[in-house]
Each structure stands twice: as C-alpha cells, then as structure tokens.
Amino acid sequence: MAEEELQMEEGGKKSKLMMIIIIVVVLLLGGGGAAYFLLGGEEEVATVEGEEQAQMDGDDGETSEGVKAGTALYVAIPNPITFNVPGANRDRLVEIKVQLMVRGSSAEEQVKMHIPSIQGALNRAFSQANADDLITEAGKAAIRGNALKEVQKTLKDVSGNELVEQVLFTGFVMQ
Incomplete structure (x- = not known):
C-alpha cells in the first residue's frame, strides 16, 4: 500500500512539472509573437518616411499635384x-x-x-x-x-x- 502511494505522489509531481513547463512555453511563445507583431512593421515605416523625404527634397516640398509632402x-x-x-x-x-x-x-x-x-x-x-x-x-x-x-x-x-x-x-x- 505504501508503494502505491509513493508511485502516485511521483506521478502527481511529474504532471505538475509538465503543466508548469507547458505554461512557461506558451507564455514565451505568446510574448515572442506579440513582440514580432508589434515591432515587425518598422521597416515599412522607414521606407515610407524615406519616400516622403525624397519627395520633399526633390520638388521643394510639393508633389506634381501641388499637395505638400513631408x-x-x-x-x-x-x-x-x-x-x-x-x-x-x-x-x-x-x-x-x-x-x-x-x-x-x-x-x-x-x-x-x-x-x-x-x-x-x-x-x-x-x-x-x-x-x-x-x-x-x-x-x-x-x-x-x-x-x-x-x-x-x-x-x-x-x-x-x-x-x-x-x-x-x-x-x-x-x-
């Protein structure tokens, strides 16, 4: 009877340890995904700003339609x-x-x-x-x-x- 209780405790400890590992992995993946989502679009913004600066430098701040750029x-x-x-x-x-x-x-x-x-x-x-x-x-x-x-x-x-x-x-x- 004592051996059965010992085996149950070891099984319970293993399942708790597995749950903790799974939770940590999910949190890390979720945080990494959120960081990628929030920080991933910076290259596009830099490209748009560069295009605006090129338009502003090229035609004294006005596009061909007369709309101010920059x-x-x-x-x-x-x-x-x-x-x-x-x-x-x-x-x-x-x-x-x-x-x-x-x-x-x-x-x-x-x-x-x-x-x-x-x-x-x-x-x-x-x-x-x-x-x-x-x-x-x-x-x-x-x-x-x-x-x-x-x-x-x-x-x-x-x-x-x-x-x-x-x-x-x-x-x-x-x-």
Missing part, C-alpha cells in the same frame, strides 16, 4: 499672445497659445529663427479682432485665417518663403 512638424510660440479686445459691453483680455505647422525640418529651423517677427505678425493680426466675434467659432476661424496670412506675409518678407501651413490655437482664454 512630415508635418509643429513649432510652438514660446509665450502665449496676450492682448485686449474691444467688445460691445466691455473690453476683454484674451490669451492665445499658438503653434505653427510646417513641413520638413529645414522649414522648422527657419521658422524658429524668426520667432520674434512671427510674434509681431500675430500681434498685428490679433489686434484687429473684436470680442463679440471671438465668442463664436466663425470668429475664431477668421482670426486664425488672418493670423496665417500675416505670418506667411512676414516670413515671405524675411526668408523668401511662406513656410507656415497652418496656425493652430492650442490654448484660448478670454476674460
């Missing part, structure tokens, strides 16, 4: 633009945080060099605003369009290129 980069204006605007009932204080969208690292570097000129252009654009207009989304879109025109005009005068594709408001406070 990586969109964002240049943050370091300080928010703060200004007063007149309103029908009272004047208001407005603070806008601005980022500029450019295409390519060379455009990014040029825009960073001319930040003070761009801040002046933004101040000119924002000084034409009215508090009653800024309450509406259409008014914000209009001031954003006006700011883009002013920034592009300033950069064209300073560097010879417009460089900035969009003016984005990342913070907008009106009191």
